[in-house]
Amino acid sequence: MASYLQIENISKSYGPKILFENIGFNINEGDKIALIAPNGTGKTSLLRILAGKDKSDSGGKITFLKNIRIAFLEQEYDFDPEKSIFSQIMDHSSDFVQKLGQEDVWEYELRVKQFLTNFKLQDFSKKMKELSGGEVKRVALSEMLASEADFFIMDEPTNHLDIDAIEFLEGWLSKARCTLLMVTHDRYFLDHVCNTIIEMDHGAIYTYRGDYQNYLEKREERISNWNAETDKVRNILRRELEWIRSTPQARTGKAKYRIDAFHELKDRASQVRTEKSVSLDDMKGTARLGTKIINCRDVSFRYGDKYYLKHFTYNFQRYEKVGIVGRNGAGKSTFINLLTGNYTAGMVCTDEAEYQHRTAGDARGLLTGLIERGESLKIGYYKQTGMEFNPEDTVLDIVNDTYLLGRFLFPHDMLNNRVEKLSGGEKRRLYLLTILKEKPNLLIMDEPTNDLDIVTLNILEEYLKEFSGTLIIVSHDRHFLDRLADHLFVFCGDGVIKDFIGSYSEYRAFIKDYEASQKASSKSVAAGQSRGNDKNEKKEQKKKLTYKEQKELEQLEKEMDGLAEEKAVLEKQLSEGSLPYDELQKASERIGEIIALNEEKEMRWLELSLKTEN
Numbered sequence: 001m002a003s004y005l006q007i008e009n010i011s012k013s014y015g016p017k018i019l020f021e022n023i024g025f026n027i028n029e030g031d032k033i034a035l036i037a038p039n040g041t042g043k044t045s046l047l048r049i050l051a052g053k054d055k056s057d058s059g060g061k062i063t064f065l066k067n068i069r070i071a072f073l074e075q076e077y078d079f080d081p082e083k084s085i086f087s088q089i090m091d092h093s094s095d096f097v098q099k100l101g102q103e104d105v106w107e108y109e110l111r112v113k114q115f116l117t118n119f120k121l122q123d124f125s126k127k128m129k130e131l132s133g134g135e136v137k138r139v140a141l142s143e144m145l146a147s148e149a150d151f152f153i154m155d156e157p158t159n160h161l162d163i164d165a166i167e168f169l170e171g172w173l174s175k176a177r178c179t180l181l182m183v184t185h186d187r188y189f190l191d192h193v194c195n196t197i198i199e200m201d202h203g204a205i206y207t208y209r210g211d212y213q214n215y216l217e218k219r220e221e222r223i224s225n226w227n228a229e230t231d232k233v234r235n236i237l238r239r240e241l242e243w244i245r246s247t248p249q250a251r252t253g254k255a256k257y258r259i260d261a262f263h264e265l266k267d268r269a270s271q272v273r274t275e276k277s278v279s280l281d282d283m284k285g286t287a288r289l290g291t292k293i294i295n296c297r298d299v300s301f302r303y304g305d306k307y308y309l310k311h312f313t314y315n316f317q318r319y320e321k322v323g324i325v326g327r328n329g330a331g332k333s334t335f336i337n338l339l340t341g342n343y344t345a346g347m348v349c350t351d352e353a354e355y356q357h358r359t360a361g362d363a364r365g366l367l368t369g370l371i372e373r374g375e376s377l378k379i380g381y382y383k384q385t386g387m388e389f390n391p392e393d394t395v396l397d398i399v400n401d402t403y404l405l406g407r408f409l410f411p412h413d414m415l416n417n418r419v420e421k422l423s424g425g426e427k428r429r430l431y432l433l434t435i436l437k438e439k440p441n442l443l444i445m446d447e448p449t450n451d452l453d454i455v456t457l458n459i460l461e462e463y464l465k466e467f468s469g470t471l472i473i474v475s476h477d478r479h480f481l482d483r484l485a486d487h488l489f490v491f492c493g494d495g496v497i498k499d500f501i502g503s504y505s506e507y508r509a510f511i512k513d514y515e516a517s518q519k520a521s522s523k524s525v526a527a528g529q530s531r532g533n534d535k536n537e538k539k540e541q542k543k544k545l546t547y548k549e550q551k552e553l554e555q556l557e558k559e560m561d562g563l564a565e566e567k568a569v570l571e572k573q574l575s576e577g578s579l580p581y582d583e584l585q586k587a588s589e590r591i592g593e594i595i596a597l598n599e600e601k602e603m604r605w606l607e608l609s610l611k612t613e614n
Contacts, residue, residue, distance in 0.1 A: 001028040002065055004151055004179050005050070010060035012045045014421065016413075018203075019045055022058060025198060025205045027151075029065075032173070032180040034190045036215070037200035038409075039425025039453045043183045044075065046200075047155050050181070064151070071149035075156050075424070077140035081129035085121060086112070088128050089143045096147055108146060113588050114574055115142035118168055120327075122592025124585075134160040134328035141169060154182035158189055159450045162328045163476050163504075185454055187212050187479040289318055289441040292374035293470050294339055299369035300495065301331075301338060301348070308334045310495030312369070316442075321464075321471040323481045323504060326491025332474050333384065335491075336444055338371065339472075340381055380440030384447040384474070387431040391420035399433055408433045424451040432460070441469035449477040478504050492603035493596075511602070514609075545608065553608045556601050563601070567594045 005027040012019045019042030027033060037043050048054040050062060051072035064070065079088050089112050090097065097105055116124060119138035128136065137160045144152065152173075158166050166189060173180065173193045184190050190197075190212055197208045197215040206222065208215045293316040301309040308331030316322070324332050337343050348367040349355040355366040389398060396415040399405055405415060408429055419427065428451040435443075443464075449457055461483050464471060475481055481488075481504040488500040488507055500507050545553065570587045 001030055003027070004029050004031075004065045004068060005181075006061070006063045007050070008061040009058060010046075010049060010056035010062065011058035012042055012049065012054075013057055020200060021203050022060070023200070023203070023205050024060075025207065027179065027181060029179055030177070031196050032178075032194045033182070033196045033198050034194040035181060035183050035198050035200070036454060038455060039429060039451070040423045041200055043200070044155055044423070047072070047153055047181070047183065048074075051153050068150040069147065070151045070153065071144045071147045073140060073144050073152070073154040073157055075159065077136055079128045079136065079139070081127065083128055084125045085116065085128065085131075085139055086124040089139065089146075093143055093147065110574070110584065111146035111148070112142055113584065115145050117574075117588045117591050119165055120592065120595060122589050124588075132160075132328050134162060134165070137161055138165055145172065149178070151179045152182070154180065154184075156183055156185070156451070158184060158186045158476070160328075160447075161476060163325060163478065164327060166476060166478075185449055185452060185457060186477055187454065188477075288376055289469055290374045290376035291318065292372065293318060293377065293442060294374070295370075295372040296339075297370040297372075299338070299367070299371060301334065301365055301367050302495070303365045307495030308365070309338065309497070312495075312497055314499075316470055316472075318470060319468070321467075321484055321486045322473070323485030323488045324472065324474040324491065325476075325481070325488055325504065325507075327493070330491035330493055331495065332491055333446060335497075336381070336446055336472070336474060338367065340379055340444065341371075341373065342381075343367070377442055378438070378440045380435045380438060380443045382432065382435050382443070382445040382448055384450070387427075387434060389419040389427065389430075391418060393419050395419070395422075395430060398430055399437065401437070404433060404437060425453055425456075428452055429456060442472070443467060443469060444472045444474075446474045447476065448473070449475060449480050478508075490603075493600065496603065498603065498607060511606075514602075514605070549608055553605065556605045556608070560598060560601050560605070563594050563598045567591060567598075570594075 003026055006024075007026070008024040009022045010024070011021045013021075019040075035043055035046070045054060049056055051070070053072070053074075056062075079092070083091065090109070093108075097108065100108060113124065116122070116139070119142055121135060121138055121142070128139070131139070137157075141157065144154075157169060161169070166186070170189050170192050180193070182194075194211075195209065197210075197212070199206045199208070199215070199219065206219070208218050210218075295315045296312055299309055299312045300307065324335070326332055334343075343365075347364060349364050350367055352366065352368075355364075394416050395405060395410050396402070398419065402412070402415065406412075410426075410430070419430075422430065432448075432452075445464075448460065452460070457480070461480065464473075464484050471484070473481065473484060485503065487502065488504060490498045490500055490507070492498055500510075502510075570591050574584070574587055574591075
């Protein structure tokens with residue numbers, strides 16, 4: 001394999017803090033590498049140096065293979081809020097587009113639209129300022145992937161993406177013949193995409209071939225071997241120290257080399273590798289939790305004609321752990337704000353007449369139903385947007401407890417650092433400390449995995465597994481959900497929430513099994529085969545459905561088969577690139593409509609199917 005990138009002796013520091021010093025490594029064609037290191041050690045800085053956005057302090061040498069195309073995905077995408085999605089991409093990639101011939105430009109436009117469609121952004125004329133954070137990330141990814149670069153450099157590509165988008169990106173990257181270097185905290189994504197892990201540890205680079213589990217095993221082995229070697233050095237040092245003390249006359253003349261070697265041994269003997277990680281031991285225990293947590297009775301919430309919650313009834317229980325999943329924009333964060341009371345009486349209408357006659361420009365939604373909160377409830381709400389720190393405040397200004405700060409990896413020499421100087425992960429870690437130190441008995445975490453390093457995530461997971469209160473997690477991190485959630489609230493759109501008992505992986509397996517059975521059923525019908533025994537089996541399954549519901553279930557299956565066939569035809573036409581521009585636009589929009597329709601019908605099918613099992 002050709003060497004795509006050679007890195008030698010590059011360094012970066014901010015003030016007195018050294019991020020990395022004189023590091024180097026090599027990346028070959030076809031390598032798909034995850035870069036792992038604790039927050040604040042320079043992962044983003046390293047990627048920016050490689051992408052030409054920043055410079056190494058020590059000079060060093062960065063050599064890419066001649067003529068390869070490089071694309072860089074930063075955590076924050078620079079965009080013009082007034083531009084449409086399509087114009088934003090074409091203008092932002094103008095340096096790339098100018099190098100293409102007219103036919104290649106047209107093909108690039110087609111690829112952009114295909115990726116936007118796959119990421120469920122069918123309205124190419126929608127302005128960037130109207131997009132959510134997750135939608136902006138999907139625009140950035142569409143631009144990058146459509147470039148067909150040889151080498152992708154990606155900084156946290158899954159941040160702010162919903163699970164459907166993550167799974168599409170995961171599938172595409174795992175099959176693509178590209179070379180990749182990325183920073184990610186998503187362990188499932190890492191395992192499915194990457195074949196190599198590079199770790200930055202104590203200023204050195206270590207490379208591990210294989211998956212995340214292999215990395216953990218080999219890393220532990222490496223640290224154990226290092227510490228075992230340190231023990232051997234200490235034994236030698238002890239003998240040398242005895243010699244030095246017993247023969248002072250030997251400190252001169254020919255024995256000087258031995259004195260020098262002694263000091264080298266002394267330095268090496270002190271280098272024991274210890275795992276510096278966040279400690280949550282002091283956060284255990286919660287405020288007393290009564291029998292009433294949050295009770296919801298027939299709760300609905302809407303803006304205009306769009307429902308974010310529709311006739312929702314549920315009593316949250318002590319000690320339960322609920323995962324909340326669904327597409328971006330389905331209403332998950334709105335739901336949390338309603339539960340916590342962040343939407344107060346002044347922010348919402350509770351009367352239809354008031355809602356209909358609200359003043360122009362009043363964006364208040366209509367809330368109906370009843371939400372009751374327990375008297376002993378003490379809510380800790382870790383928000384997706386994070387805490388709005390005063391950038392001039394120091395770490396100690398935010399949390400005036402040097403002991404707790406030390407347990408959260410903020411040593412004494414960092415306490416007077418201003419917040420604006422912290423990395424994204426360090427700010428998140430500090431924010432997490434502000435929540436947990438209050439010892440809430442209802443902990444709500446909205447996308448807690450964004451910007452946290454993998455080691456901190458593992459420790460947070462262990463803490464949450466033992467959390468002695470009620471836990472509600474909104475997350476797109478499948479590993480995080482699988483380890484923690486007892487059941488899921490699935491946000492299906494149009495205000496509909498379904499309760500799925502089981503892990504996220506079990507939920508996805510259920511949906512995929514259904515999709516596979518639908519495809520098999522469609523082929524059977526096309527071949528004119530009788531369903532015979534299957535019909536009898538379905539009849540038995542549907543014995544608890546009404547006649548009308550049975551007919552609806554059968555009709556849903558037929559309609560979903562038809563939508564799947566129509567989508568396959570349109571995708572084939574798009575991939576062939578034979579459609580005129582106006583028909584291409586219509587085909588892309590229709591695929592978006594099909595995806596939305598299919599999801600709606602799929603969730604109704606799931607509702608009816610689950611009913612037959614009760």
